[in-house]
Amino acid sequence: MRIQTIELREIRLPLRFPYETSVGRTTERKIILTRVLDTDGGVGWGECTSDEDPFYSEEWTDGSWLMLQDYLAPLLLSSVVDHPGEVDGLFKHIRRHHMAKAALETACWDLAAHRAGLPLWQFIGGNQHTVRAGVAIGLQESVEKLIEVVGSEQAAGYQRVKIKIKPGRDIQLVAAVRGAFPDLPLMVDANSAYSLADLELFRSLDRFSLMMIEQPLAHDDLSRHAVLQRQITTPICLDESVCSPGDAEDALSLGSCRVINVKLGRVGGYSNAIAIERLCRAAAIPLWCGGMLESGVGRAHNVALSTLEGFSLPGDLSASSRYWDQDIIQPPVTVSSEGLITPSSRPGLGHDVDLDLVERLTVRRTAIHRQ
Numbered sequence: 001m002r003i004q005t006i007e008l009r010e011i012r013l014p015l016r017f018p019y020e021t022s023v024g025r026t027t028e029r030k031i032i033l034t035r036v037l038d039t040d041g042g043v044g045w046g047e048c049t050s051d052e053d054p055f056y057s058e059e060w061t062d063g064s065w066l067m068l069q070d071y072l073a074p075l076l077l078s079s080v081v082d083h084p085g086e087v088d089g090l091f092k093h094i095r096r097h098h099m100a101k102a103a104l105e106t107a108c109w110d111l112a113a114h115r116a117g118l119p120l121w122q123f124i125g126g127n128q129h130t131v132r133a134g135v136a137i138g139l140q141e142s143v144e145k146l147i148e149v150v151g152s153e154q155a156a157g158y159q160r161v162k163i164k165i166k167p168g169r170d171i172q173l174v175a176a177v178r179g180a181f182p183d184l185p186l187m188v189d190a191n192s193a194y195s196l197a198d199l200e201l202f203r204s205l206d207r208f209s210l211m212m213i214e215q216p217l218a219h220d221d222l223s224r225h226a227v228l229q230r231q232i233t234t235p236i237c238l239d240e241s242v243c244s245p246g247d248a249e250d251a252l253s254l255g256s257c258r259v260i261n262v263k264l265g266r267v268g269g270y271s272n273a274i275a276i277e278r279l280c281r282a283a284a285i286p287l288w289c290g291g292m293l294e295s296g297v298g299r300a301h302n303v304a305l306s307t308l309e310g311f312s313l314p315g316d317l318s319a320s321s322r323y324w325d326q327d328i329i330q331p332p333v334t335v336s337s338e339g340l341i342t343p344s345s346r347p348g349l350g351h352d353v354d355l356d357l358v359e360r361l362t363v364r365r366t367a368i369h370r371q
């Protein structure tokens, strides 16, 4: 694979509804799309999942733009690889910046799948012909509104519901939702908003039969998650804390979690995500795919990843129409009334990028060429 040109575009995509978590509120996504073109006319698309601000992780859209433009694109354009699994190795001297790396790495996998004439999900080794969709609900203006939204998502078929919590807006939300929906597969995500001083709160959450509590403690603290996991019965799921196969290995050996949410961007792309999947499958730790309010490109990549065998729990894999009035891919990602997504049988990502729409949404662009 000899990449000839890398195009970067920043698009602005307004969310249908504001999305609020313990770290902030988003109304419009600033998304970097990557397109890689090889010397034989092959094309692959990727998406950088950085947030607008460095609150979820150290990466943010503007920083990722510079990282891609000044470091990662030149590295890829000065190399030749036989397989997309080698792309991550090209970037190894640059520490972290996983979402920026994944934006190019995943595009190369898409291109290679096209070259192989295979759907991307089969090319990466996926074997699930349908994937189960769950839904993540941001903090709402009131408990009543939350109950209403949970009800409509359940009616839409989603197989599990995740609600966001933060200090002061936690146990009463869980109690209200559980009271209204006694049998709902329900979980919470704290986005690192708590500490071990909140142990009693987590013990009291045990009685609500939650599927899991996602990332209750600090993003970089596997040790205290292990302490907490030993003292509560609800499984802990790690998100922010697992950024590499090494992190996953440490989390498993410490007992920091019983579930992992894998995000392609957070772990730097498919190579590391596949390595984490193998590790966790061997250890019988179930996985699911998390979301970062992706446009259709990132959304389709998430569906492909979720077909790997170890992704046995419903992911944050909502339909395009849940977030966007019009997604940038055709066809959009859809969820059946049973809460299932069927990955495309077409080569590569299996969706066409709507270039006219992308053009209209683009606020900056650059193209970098092989010298």
Ligand code: MG
Residues within 6 Å of the ligand: 189, 191, 214, 215, 239, 240, 261, 290
């Ligand atoms: Mg999370």
